[in-house]
Amino acid sequence: MKRTFDIALSLFLLSICAVPMLVVAVAVQLTSRGPALYWSDRVGRDNRIFRMPKFRTMRIDTPAVATHLLNDPSRFLTPIGGFLRKSSLDELPQLLSILCGDMSFVGPRPALFNQDDLIALRTEKGVHRITPGLTGWAQINGRDELPIPVKVDFDAYYLQHRSLLLDLRIMFLTFVKVLRSEGVKH
Structure with a gap:
């Protein structure tokens, strides 16, 4: 059921966001050197590495x-990078990762391939067994402000309590936090 929901919602949002995504891609290209998308090696389900796209916010x-x-970090931001991060517009290309099955709408945020401490703690608590998400329980409870052990505790809570109702709650609270730009440090 969750996978069907992810496919249907990502297709719907991609159709709505196609023009805004094109505008953001052009803006990134016009304001800084390099490609519009940044492909980041991330840790997915069962600690498998996948390539996650984001609009490039850094030089x-x-x-x-x-x-x-x-x-x-601010010295590495592109001229529109701060805005893209605060508004979470840089995350829109991840709809493609959801469509492909590398990500879900809700789950622990995928770790960078070199975040060994985060990966080890998630593996220890079994969090590595679930598909990473665009948003998650840790994101609505602090996002960038959380120390890694606390973030993993929130991820483990999600693992133990996941349900469609919890996913819908997390998605709603994420929408509210994005509108308020809460929890974004960089």
Whole structure:
């Protein structure tokens, strides 16, 4: 049922967002050097690596590490990168990952391939067995502000309590948080 929901909603949203996504892609290209999309190696279900697309918000010379590990992340942002991150428009290409089955709408956010501490804790708690999501329980409870052990505890809570009702609640609360730009640090 969840997979059917993911396919139907991603197709619907892709049809609605096609023109806005084209506008964002052109804006990224016009305001900075490099491609409009950034393909990030991420850890998916069962710790399998997949390539996740995002609209590029950072300069092409940015090190491939989690943003919070950069000394001054703002110096790497493209001219529209901050806006894309605050508005979460940079996440729209992930609708393609949902359509392909690498992601779901709700689940733990996919870790970067080199976030060994996060991957190890998720594996220890069994969180690696579920498909990562565009949003999740940790995102609505702190997003970028959470330390890794707390984030994994929220992920484990989701693993133990997942249901269609919880997914719908998380999606609604995500929409509210995105509108308010809550929990975005970089």
